[in-house]
Amino acid sequence: xxxxxxxxxxxxxxxxxxxxxxxxxxxxxxxxxxxxxxxxxxxxxxxxxxxxxxxxxxxxxxxxxxxxxxxxxxxxxxxxxxxxxxxxxxxxxxxxxxxxxxxxxxxxxxxxxxxxxxxxxxxxxxxxxxxxxxxxxxxxxxxxxxxxxxxxxxxxxxxxxxxxxxxxxxxxxxxxxxxxxxxxxxxxxxxxxxxxxxxx
Numbered sequence: 001x002x003x004x005x006x007x008x009x010x011x012x013x014x015x016x017x018x019x020x021x022x023x024x025x026x027x028x029x030x031x032x033x034x035x036x037x038x039x040x041x042x043x044x045x046x047x048x049x050x051x052x053x054x055x056x057x058x059x060x061x062x063x064x065x066x067x068x069x070x071x072x073x074x075x076x077x078x079x080x081x082x083x084x085x086x087x088x089x090x091x092x093x094x095x096x097x098x099x100x101x102x103x104x105x106x107x108x109x110x111x112x113x114x115x116x117x118x119x120x121x122x123x124x125x126x127x128x129x130x131x132x133x134x135x136x137x138x139x140x141x142x143x144x145x146x147x148x149x150x151x152x153x154x155x156x157x158x159x160x161x162x163x164x165x166x167x168x169x170x171x172x173x174x175x176x177x178x179x180x181x182x183x184x185x186x187x188x189x190x191x192x193x194x195x196x197x198x199x200x
Contacts (some may be wrong), residue, residue, distance in 0.1 A: 001129065002137040003173040004041055005144045006063070008055040009033035010167045016194045020080035020111065020142070021165040023053050032146075033168045033188070034062045040185040042134065050138040051075045051130065060138040074124040077140035081111025086180040088197040100200050104156045114142070114156055121146040129177060144171065166173050166190040 011024040050060035051070040100104045107113040149159040170186040
């Protein structure tokens, strides 16, 4: 079995902004970033599944123009609820402190916790590996990190240090239902991202 995990290209948003399921567009560098991904993909990919958010759907359509792309809400990014599209540094510290202390289990107000994201991603993965032997998944950083934590049996809190990848990365998961391994095929050098307040 071969599964290609593809993270969307750079989204059109100011650095330091909290975002998850906001339907962000891509930057002007999209065509260049997407073209760099193509050489790392097998021509024998059977099925393509993408997050419906446009930063993923546009990439899926670009990379796989001859495929019928399936969209699945379970591989959307984490739901950031009331914090969506707010600058990290203006979010109420009384709300942030409990989340920063335990962002794995504490739910973002009006949104999700990382455990909830992980659970829906694991459910999705268990379903698709029963159906397809060659698959491409176009998704988000949180989704890909959750999936890698799941197949490698890594604790979610440890996964942030263990799995590091940038916009436009390609990771190949291969093996059987009993044991999967992963290989990073493409991890472009991009500016450092900011997904938490600068003060923490």
